[in-house]
Amino acid sequence: MKTIVIGAGLGGLLSAARLSQAGYQVEVFERLPLTGGRFTNINFRGFQLSTGALHMLPHGPAGPLAQFLKEVKADVIIVRADRPTIRLPLKKHHPDYRHGFKDIAFSEFTKPLSHKDRLKIALLVVSTRKNRPTGSSLQTWIRTQFKDEWLVKFADSFCGWSLSLKSDKVRVEEIFEIIESMYRFGGPGVPIGGCKAVIDALEAVIFANGGRIHTRAEVSQILVENGRATGVVVGNETYRADLVISNLGHAATACLCSEALKEKIYADYIRMLKTLQPSAGIKICLAADEPLIGYSGVLLTPYAKRVNGINEVTHVDPKLAPPGKHLTMSHQYVAPENVKSLENEIDSGLNDLKEIFPGRKYEVLLIQSYHDNWPVNRAASGTDPGNETPISNLYVVGDGAKGKGGIEVEGVALGVAAAMKKIIG
Amino acid sequence: MKINDNCVGCGQCTSFCKQEAIEVKGKAKITAACVECGICSFYCPVKAIEVPM
Numbered sequence: 001m002k003t004i005v006i007g008a009g010l011g012g013l014l015s016a017a018r019l020s021q022a023g024y025q026v027e028v029f030e031r032l033p034l035t036g037g038r039f040t041n042i043n044f045r046g047f048q049l050s051t052g053a054l055h056m057l058p059h060g061p062a063g064p065l066a067q068f069l070k071e072v073k074a075d076v077i078i079v080r081a082d083r084p085t086i087r088l089p090l091k092k093h094h095p096d097y098r099h100g101f102k103d104i105a106f107s108e109f110t111k112p113l114s115h116k117d118r119l120k121i122a123l124l125v126v127s128t129r130k131n132r133p134t135g136s137s138l139q140t141w142i143r144t145q146f147k148d149e150w151l152v153k154f155a156d157s158f159c160g161w162s163l164s165l166k167s168d169k170v171r172v173e174e175i176f177e178i179i180e181s182m183y184r185f186g187g188p189g190v191p192i193g194g195c196k197a198v199i200d201a202l203e204a205v206i207f208a209n210g211g212r213i214h215t216r217a218e219v220s221q222i223l224v225e226n227g228r229a230t231g232v233v234v235g236n237e238t239y240r241a242d243l244v245i246s247n248l249g250h251a252a253t254a255c256l257c258s259e260a261l262k263e264k265i266y267a268d269y270i271r272m273l274k275t276l277q278p279s280a281g282i283k284i285c286l287a288a289d290e291p292l293i294g295y296s297g298v299l300l301t302p303y304a305k306r307v308n309g310i311n312e313v314t315h316v317d318p319k320l321a322p323p324g325k326h327l328t329m330s331h332q333y334v335a336p337e338n339v340k341s342l343e344n345e346i347d348s349g350l351n352d353l354k355e356i357f358p359g360r361k362y363e364v365l366l367i368q369s370y371h372d373n374w375p376v377n378r379a380a381s382g383t384d385p386g387n388e389t390p391i392s393n394l395y396v397v398g399d400g401a402k403g404k405g406g407i408e409v410e411g412v413a414l415g416v417a418a419a420m421k422k423i424i425g
Numbered sequence: 426m427k428i429n430d431n432c433v434g435c436g437q438c439t440s441f442c443k444q445e446a447i448e449v450k451g452k453a454k455i456t457a458a459c460v461e462c463g464i465c466s467f468y469c470p471v472k473a474i475e476v477p478m
């Protein structure tokens with residue numbers, strides 16, 4: 001079976017690795033000169049920054065991505081990060097970190113609550129595993145259960161860090177699916193070598209299985225005949241295929257076959273595409289001689305104005321920075337209405353970092369923002385429309401078609417696994 | 426080099442600029458150090474960099 005993969009991001013390469021392993025003849029076309037999309041390293045003054053991700057796999061060496069990599073025999077070492085922590089103001093009534101702070105373990109998130117609320121949480125932990133809450137946003141659900149605003153703040157920082165969303169935009173079903181995954185697979189990990197190690201390993205698999213990857217090769221059209229995808233156009237060339245996998249998300253994929261999708265039978269699909277909302281975010285990359293956090297676990301910062309969390313990956317892989325230096329990266333969610341004032345959002349983020357690391361020496365290496373056509377997530381978590389399209393033999397993979405309950409690249413891996421099951425069986 | 430409205434500020438261009446001629450804060454900005462080599466434009470994921478003819 002001749003297969004064309006459009007886009008050499010994580011989703012495209014996972015698919016290409018799996019299909020080439022199963023004996024499909026795979027050809028990948030990537031528009032940029034580099035592969036990996038928003039999941040690879042870029043060298044910046046000797047630091048291994050990234051094109052997107054913060055070098056973290058949400059469920060580390062046991063998660064869906066790690067499992068998928070093992071199945072396709074992609075050789076990556078993934079090290080579990082230290083446990084996450086939460087930074088609280090020194091006194092409960094302080095609105096921020098200006099008068100000092102203390103850090104507690106992620107698992108102690110109920111500590112700031114009253115005894116009564118803590119007891120209630122203990123009961124909910126048991127009851128919600130059997131009876132999952134449904135039908136509202138996470139924030140609404142929390143507010144129907146508790147008066148203490150701490151839980152909303154905590155939820156916002158967790159959702160901001162892991163999904164680049166606020167808790168009022170996350171379906172409660174999705175978050176409980178994520179909690180279940182946390183029980184099952186554990187917390188985050190860092191691939192040794194950063195994101196690019198994953199991409200390199202997948203490429204090695206694809207090449208070993210006879211697949212090909214073309215860079216600087218933009219697909220300008222997906223060919224459709226009688227409701228079936230039959231190939232793509234790259235430059236002046238037409239490439240025929242029995243199967244087309246797009247790594248571009250549903251909306252951008254539809255643009256490549258917009259003529260074919262004009263038919264009335266596709267109207268529902270086109271309408272659905274308009275409801276998809278990419279999520280926006282800002283990453284600030286810091287360099288420091290002395291560690292700012294001091295361990296590899298995520299530091300959640302619910303009392304910062306904008307920054308949701310920070311990691312310091314050099315505790316797992318010192319080679320991600322020049323000798324003796326540390327790489328520390330913060331992430332903040334950007335609300336859709338604030339995308340037009342990104343500079344203000346960035347300034348707020350930079351101010352937060354000053355409060356989170358008072359008196360500490362660091363250099364701001366690079367500030368990276370993501371929205372619209374190069375977002376944190378093509379489909380906000382929990383709204384992914386699946387891998388299939390109304391065109392037969394045309395599938396969508398990547399962060400516009402994640403699997404349920406999969407945070408970021410774990411969702412990408414779950415989505416690819418589901419698509420491959422449909423295709424290969 | 427001209428930066429158009431497609432720019433999201435991801436900073437990918439700046440890491441490939443040999444002249445360190447691109448500043449990024451919410452959007453990329455070309456500085457006077459630019460030699461118009463055009464390399465950055467290949468690396469932009471959203472076609473935001475226009476190379477003058």
Ligand SMILES: Cc1cc2nc3c(=O)[nH]c(=O)nc-3n(C[C@H](O)[C@H](O)[C@H](O)COP(=O)(O)OP(=O)(O)OC[C@H]3O[C@@H](n4cnc5c(N)ncnc54)[C@H](O)[C@@H]3O)c2cc1C
Binds near residue numbers: 282283370398470
């Ligand atoms: C700031 C930020 C922080 C993040 N942090 C994390 C994290 O710590 N952990 C985590 O798990 N996830 C994280 N993510 C999310 C993660 O980076 C994405 O989920 C993942 O990289 C998406 O991969 P993809 O394959 O779906 O898409 P992409 O990486 O976007 O791949 C699509 C590819 O298709 C190419 N392409 C586009 N159009 C065409 C065309 N017409 N023809 C050919 N090729 C084309 C693109 O150039 C690109 O290479 C983060 C994202 C951002 C932005």
